[in-house]
Ligand SMILES: Cc1ncc(COP(=O)(O)O)c(C=O)c1O
């Protein structure tokens with residue numbers, strides 16, 4: 001089966017299962033396929049098998065414990081951005097020695113927690129952070145493994161909100177001053193310089209920007225060697241896109257092979273990948289029920305029970321995700337805006353979709369396994385939805401739907 005089984009993934013092939021799941025557990029709900037998740041992870045590993053490598057799944061894409069545990073069992077490492085994400089990795093049985101820690105605002109407490117759990121590396125995003133990590137490591141009397149996240153000033157040609165490798169973005173350290181920062185790191189106490197990393201953005205549909213950034217980084221690795229600073233790994237970040245609509249991003253094997261070719265001149269350097277979306281997006285769907293069909297002066301709306309609080313990407317980035325009927329009907333299609341219950345005009349899951357549907361029907365938003373549940377909220381006091389994993393013939397509830405009580409569990413009224 002294709003890596004991007006966009007039109008025919010394991011879940012869609014089992015429409016009856018999706019309908020049963022909705023009947024049993026209610027809607028909206030996220031439904032994931034373990035088989036797809038595993039296949040996507042292996043696509044990276046298999047393609048990189050001839051180079052010393054580590055795939056560190058980006059936890060932010062989908063941090064459910066069952067998802068992390070599934071990947072941990074395959075030997076995955078993890079890219080984290082908070083103490084909470086590290087705690088999830090530990091709870092899910094992940095190996096902390098395979099964890100890299102990214103993010104621009106690591107606190108004293110987060111750094112100490114990561115050091116106590118002996119993570120593989122801190123991806124350092126500023127000189128001030130470097131000093132803080134050195135300080136915390138000295139307090140704990142340990143050495144902190146570090147890599148500098150360089151900002152290579154490469155245009156990733158993606159949505160401006162998810163572009164991270166340009167000088168106007170907050171991420172990383174200007175590649176032009178990186179040598180000086182490495183020299184500074186070499187002189188600070190309790191730091192072990194391990195590697196270098198970059199991450200130029202998300203949902204990239206071409207390999208060229210990755211290669212352009214990697215070439216700059218390889219030149220820097222060589223320059224650092226002339227200063228006696230030897231690196232043992234190069235972390236190329238995540239960012240490989242998926243086909244939500246007509247875009248045709250490269251298959252992971254193509255992407256990985258171009259990267260390994262580029263890195264062939266540094267055969268002893270470990271290659272780290274941080275994919276999130278490419279592993280999780282097309283392993284999940286959001287299932288929602290049509291509550292009402294409505295017409296305003298010729299404009300058709302399908303009002304569904306999932307909203308922007310459940311899946312934010314369409315509202316936040318005007319992202320397009322395919323929407324299909326779980327049980328297609330024969331008949332005339334209508335052009336609908338698929339909108340949710342939230343009191344915001346921007347609350348939509350899709351616009352201008354031709355569908356043949358009736359109230360009560362189930363529809364599925366595809367490619368929703370990444371940045372779906374993790375970006376959901378309780379806005380409008382809507383309980384967060386259930387997450388379900390299809391695992392061969394078995395179906396597991398991997399997160400219960402929140403109850404109304406859950407909404408105010410941590411609140412109180414004034415005395
Ligand atoms: C540092 C870092 N690594 C990895 C990722 C994962 O990105 P993606 O889901 O696009 O693979 C992100 C998110 O963009 C990130 O910020």
Ligand SMILES: N[C@@H](CCCC[NH3+])C(=O)O
Nearest residue numbers: 060162202203313370371
């Ligand atoms: N949340 C974004 C991706 C951001 C990646 C994090 N750096 C999305 O849904 O596309």
